[in-house]
Amino acid sequence: MTESTSRDGEPLAQIKGWCPGALRPMAASDGLVVRIRPPAGRLSMAQAQGIAVLAQRHASPWLELTNRANLQLRGVGAARHAPLLDGLRALGLVDEDAASEARRNVQVQPLWTEGDVTHGLALHLGEWLADRDAPVLPAKFGFAVDTGAAPCLREAHADIRLERHADGVLVYADGADSGVVVAPQAAPRHALDLARWFLGAGGAPEGRGRMAALLGRCALPAEWRQTPVPAHAVLAPGPGPQAPGPIVSLAFGLVRASTLAALGACGALRLTPWRSLLVEGAGRLPESAELITDPLDARLRVAACTGAPGCEQAWAPTRDLALALAPAVGSGHLLHVSGCSKGCAHPTAATTIVATRRGFDFIRFGTAAGAPDHHGLDLPALEQLLQQETAHAARV
Ligand code: SF4
Numbered sequence: 001m002t003e004s005t006s007r008d009g010e011p012l013a014q015i016k017g018w019c020p021g022a023l024r025p026m027a028a029s030d031g032l033v034v035r036i037r038p039p040a041g042r043l044s045m046a047q048a049q050g051i052a053v054l055a056q057r058h059a060s061p062w063l064e065l066t067n068r069a070n071l072q073l074r075g076v077g078a079a080r081h082a083p084l085l086d087g088l089r090a091l092g093l094v095d096e097d098a099a100s101e102a103r104r105n106v107q108v109q110p111l112w113t114e115g116d117v118t119h120g121l122a123l124h125l126g127e128w129l130a131d132r133d134a135p136v137l138p139a140k141f142g143f144a145v146d147t148g149a150a151p152c153l154r155e156a157h158a159d160i161r162l163e164r165h166a167d168g169v170l171v172y173a174d175g176a177d178s179g180v181v182v183a184p185q186a187a188p189r190h191a192l193d194l195a196r197w198f199l200g201a202g203g204a205p206e207g208r209g210r211m212a213a214l215l216g217r218c219a220l221p222a223e224w225r226q227t228p229v230p231a232h233a234v235l236a237p238g239p240g241p242q243a244p245g246p247i248v249s250l251a252f253g254l255v256r257a258s259t260l261a262a263l264g265a266c267g268a269l270r271l272t273p274w275r276s277l278l279v280e281g282a283g284r285l286p287e288s289a290e291l292i293t294d295p296l297d298a299r300l301r302v303a304a305c306t307g308a309p310g311c312e313q314a315w316a317p318t319r320d321l322a323l324a325l326a327p328a329v330g331s332g333h334l335l336h337v338s339g340c341s342k343g344c345a346h347p348t349a350a351t352t353i354v355a356t357r358r359g360f361d362f363i364r365f366g367t368a369a370g371a372p373d374h375h376g377l378d379l380p381a382l383e384q385l386l387q388q389e390t391a392h393a394a395r396v
Helices: 045-058 078-090 098-103 118-130 184-200 211-215 257-264 319-328 379-395
Strands: 003-005 013-015 026-028 031-036 062-065 071-076 106-108 143-146 160-165 168-173 178-182 247-250 254-256 269-271 276-279 302-304 335-338 350-356 359-366 374-377
Touching: 031 078, 045 071, 045 078, 045 257, 062 257, 071 078, 098 118, 106 118, 118 143, 118 184, 160 184, 168 184, 168 211, 178 184, 254 257, 302 319, 319 335, 319 379, 350 374, 350 379, 359 379, 374 379
Parallel strands: 106 143, 143 160, 302 335, 335 350
Antiparallel strands: 003 013, 026 031, 031 071, 062 071, 062 254, 160 168, 168 178, 247 276, 269 276, 350 359, 359 374
């Protein structure tokens, strides 16, 4: 399914309404995009190193971490897809069919430790979702297994959330202020029951829709409103040491195959929704300029989509511009550079620059589809504007 978003005077950005997988890749200007959804958000050392070898053989040597904690290969020629799939299958990373793969949309809080329920719960939920009897959900519909000491995935996109509770696991609908507490082993079944309620209540007309939008027009039944959702949550962890191992960030989520292999030689990898990797138990990390270990690194202040030439909808390259502008972005702020009004890299509001056929538009605070405050800018003008914005923010 495709549809369009509008922007003044511009051809419309296409929204495809589905997400690529390994079995159902998406065509892009630079070849097929093949997305791997690691079970429970974790790659063993052998899987990480095996993917690196496959990327070097069949795809671009640059892989991408997505904001749904998946890993994707780009630039796969049509004739390379089958041998790539064979290789992924041998690593245990391919589902039975494309529908099962599409449903297995689970993000996992990465700070779990041995013995907490998180890893097992995420695996079981993935297995339930992959089952042929699981409900057929919209492509973007997702689950967050956030059962660490305190939730850290509240900002991550998800429709059904599972969080730790003193009496078990709290399962609740995104956008609701209460849910139901169940035993950990019962949580996957309850999560799927809640997904079935979403479908039955008309949450996905024409196969699309999100839980929070449904709750805006339809009351949640009392059985799903028994236990309040605690207000307390923690911020997403940035790069640096954590109990299970260090987290490393990557600019725009890009990781070279050789770097992935080197990281995979240090420990199993947990993928995060923040385009970073937790390297289990690693005492030392590989030397690489790609790896961001300092939370104050300016590259963490910019987000940018694939842009030109990789995306056929892009009006200009995005990532070099974002890197050039990063030093002008104030600490604690985020600059989003988008190749078109679709805004794939950062769907929520931020300081945003959008490529158009007539230069770059600047949106002081909004999404890529928002109304611009300035039109048709070049790099010097953008730098100047950003410096003014930073100075203004510092004065407020
Ligand atoms: S936002 Fe970027 S990646 Fe997404 S469609 Fe537009 S140009 Fe392509």
